Amino acid sequence: MLQKATADFLVQLDKNNNKPWFDANRSSYETAKKDFEQFIDAVLREAETLIPELTGRKAKDAIFRIYKDVRFAKDKTPYKNNMGAGFGKFEKNKMNAAGYYIHFQPGACFVGGGLWMPDASGLKAIRQEIDYNWAAFQSIVGKASFKKMFGTLDQDQKLKTLPKGYDADNPAIEYLKLKSFTVGRPLQEEEFYKKNAVKMILDSIKEMKPFVDFLNTAVEV
Template identity: 45%
Template sequence: MATTIEKSTLTFLSDLSKNNTREWFNQNKPRYDAARKNYSQFLDELLAEMALFEPVAHGQQGKDLLFRIYRDVRFSNDKRPYKDHFGAYIAEGGRKSILPGYYLHLAGNDNSFVAGGLWMPPADYLKAVRQEIDYNLEELESILQEPAFKERFGNIQGEQLKTTPKGYDKENPAIEYLRFKSWNAVMPLPDKVVLGKDFKDVVLEAFKAVKPFNDFLMAPLKDVGE
């Protein structure tokens, strides 16, 4: 029988967001273990079907793509010890990859989402993607106007420069896309959808819709650093 996201998984994450202390977490460790196992099994089944249209999913395992729940608070003003969500990144090279990929964020209180794109790339990747956008604006716009993409993700989002990127004119027809420092497509997922029997299909269809965008962002990065 197919794995679905259990209500207890979202309830645990919701409770954790209100009780983000080591004492509470230790007392509720069995709930965490069960929730993590549920999400990890869901990911395994998702990856098996995703591999039919996205080669980077081949050979990857849910447990390896899941980010740690423990926050690194050493350099942060926010001293909460735990993340209040589960996140998994599917990309070439696994969860720590800096390449374009697919992200599934699970959280309580209607805060889950699915996303794709390229997040905060290093300078050489940033430069390569901007050049690709400048050269192939029509191709990018046709991907973003595709109904399957548009109805799920709307417009792309991400941190942007307030000024014009170096080497480009402010009158450049692609300037709205060139200003981005991250190119992200994000689709919110209400709890009702996450807990539905067809949730895996919802995520798979979203990943299929965002794949051309990821492929576009990936194309100029294959030669970077060679």
């Protein structure tokens, strides 16, 4: 489980997102960081039975830096107001495969998975896999337990026109229009403080795994 103090730090950071405050409260950051690392390590150890590639993987290989890349951002505040970790078949900083993501942010916690904005070759491969194996894909995303937990795939990145090479009457056309293939499950902050917090994440991973595996089959990872 996580400690409430980790959320308290993120709340204060959101209100005081500047280097002087961060430097003055670095010890609180280090405590929060260690707390999140311990939680992610526990998740990774439990997830090894489902995803053998995670064997021996450490939290430091999964957790994203708290420092923002502000070079092209309108918001120039230097720090993220959340803690996140991504893991799967891909190596650290090589997001070329589908995987899983844990996002801890007071008021906006979630667990998700899939492949966000694949490159042109990856996008083509995924669309082709969905088209060729529509029945298998439909059985995954249309499963009652999957829909109950995640709803539908995220629709933020989607073509308004038909993707090249596909007709409007293709039964998979609404999925083929997507440019990202991800799902997410909103979580309450308080759920991370309970003793079954790791199990909560593992239950989500188990439900997502066929979806993530399907995508990785498409991109041959």
